[in-house]
Amino acid sequence: MRQPYNYNHQVHQSQRSAFAALFLVLLPIFFPNLFAPLGRASPSLFSEWNAPKPRHLSLLEVALHWKTPIKQVFDLWSPLPNQGWKPCIDSADTPSLPERSQGYIQVFLDGGLNQQRMGICDAVAVAKILNATLVIPHLEVNPVWQDSSSFTDIFDVDHFINVLRDEVSIVKELPTEYSWSSREYYATGIRATRIKTAPVHASADWYLENVLPVMQSYGIAAISPFSHRLAFDKLPVEIQHLRCKLQASGTAVLRERTDDTEKGRAGKFVVLHLRFDKDMAAHSACDFGGGKAEKLALAKYRQVLWQGRVLNSQFTDHELRNQGRCPLTPEEIGLLLTALGFNNNTHLYLASHKVYGGEARISTLRAMFPLMEDKKSLASAIELAEVEGKASLMAAVDYYVSLKSDIFISASPGNMHNALLGHRAYLNLKTIRPNMLLLGPLFLNKTIEWSEFQHAVINGHKNRQGQMRLRKEKQSIYTYPAPDCMCRA
Secondary structure, three states: OHHHHHHHHHHHHHHHHHHHHHHHHHHHHOOHHHHOOOOOOOOOOOHHHHOOOOOHHHHHHOOOOOOOOOHHHHHHOOOOOOOOOOHHHOOOOOOOOOOOOOOOOEEEOOHHHHHHHHHHHHHHHHHHHHEEEEEEEEEEOOOOOEOOOOOOEEEOOHHHHHHHHOOOOOOOOOOHHHHHHHHHHHHHOOOOEEEEEOOOOOHHHHHHHHHHHHHHHOOEEEEOOOOOOOOOOOOOOOHHHHHHHHHEEEEEEOHHHHHHOOOOOOOEEEEOOOOOOOHHHHHHOOOOOHHHHHHHHHHHHHHHHHHOOOOOHHHHHHHHHOOOOOOHHHHHHHHHHHHHHHOOOEEEEEEEEOOOHHHHHHHHHHOOOOEEEEEOOOOOOOOHOOOOOOOHHHHHHHHHHHHHEEEEEEEOOHHHHHHHHHHHHHHOOOOOOOOOHHHHHHOOOOOOOOHHHHHHHHOOOOOOOOOOOOOOOOOOOOOOOOOEEEOOO
């Protein structure tokens, strides 16, 4: 008599399994955001809702209660000694503009804020090379964040023009006879006045041979794309100095808002630029402790964005970490900061956009540094509403606060790290560069004790705190201003 019961039970079980399978098949159709690789700023239910447990628990337990020796604190916050370098970007003779401009030059800049800042400096240099009148650069809408920040949102245009008035002629907009030369005009067809073949790191001669004739023929030339389109080597000294002068001036990045932001801190403070967004996590192909679901979500995201063409995918997580190619997680950067001598009394400003995993990922870092703030926690609701949807403007606030900090550290190299490294070099400010080749193997060692970890960190960062490094061939003048734009004192 029990057989029918078992049979019916099995039928019901089969039906339930079938419904469950059907549910899983249909779920992505009705709720695509649960399984899709998602927008870059959106959290993924299966990879980010549940924060992974700390991966370095033994180190974390010590760090949370670590009392930093007074001497270490004193040494850490002491300013850099005079290194014998000073900026030498002002011309010996007062520069004068040529009597007649060769025409107008337009540039269209893509990328994030710091890539655009470098593009602006290059545009000024190209205008100088061509003896052209520069039109205020056009900032493209960022395709990632759909950012609508304009040049005038971020920079003080009058200050920009005034600083360069003796070097380059700059206008806010084109005269009426050239008003047809717009972004929309170049987007709708092939135009004789558009230069779209500028090679990466083009020489001054290339611009004289290829862009100057267009300007002389039509009175105007528009260059797009323009990012990284001017060489760092074999340029006249006055052109290099002009690029550095503009980079060092900072073009007056919104001082009203950023001064308010600084009021939130007391005494000395450190800025941490936390580069741990979803793009970086996916592109690194590293394991961040979120289990199989996270690995699958990031792999799918990687496939959609780069169609699998990611070099790191060929290596294991262990190999990548040994090579220092994995970005530091909020937990790992917190352990690094603690080992260097920062503690739970440190005023830390967090400069970041969207952190992969959100607050759940940051919670461990916040536990180590309870006085941590960011622009959103320090700004008023009215101020935040004014910058809603303007990621570049928000990045400008982070840049300015980072420049004014006593110490700056970036979790991973990138455009903001590179720009601040060079900008702070002019001011001889302490800027810590994480030693990724050292930290990767250290974090792989699951049995390492705090004393050994801290000793290795301190020794491995003694010469990575803002000591002047001379630029090598092909390296960026914006990251390494010496010796092109700095002289021995």
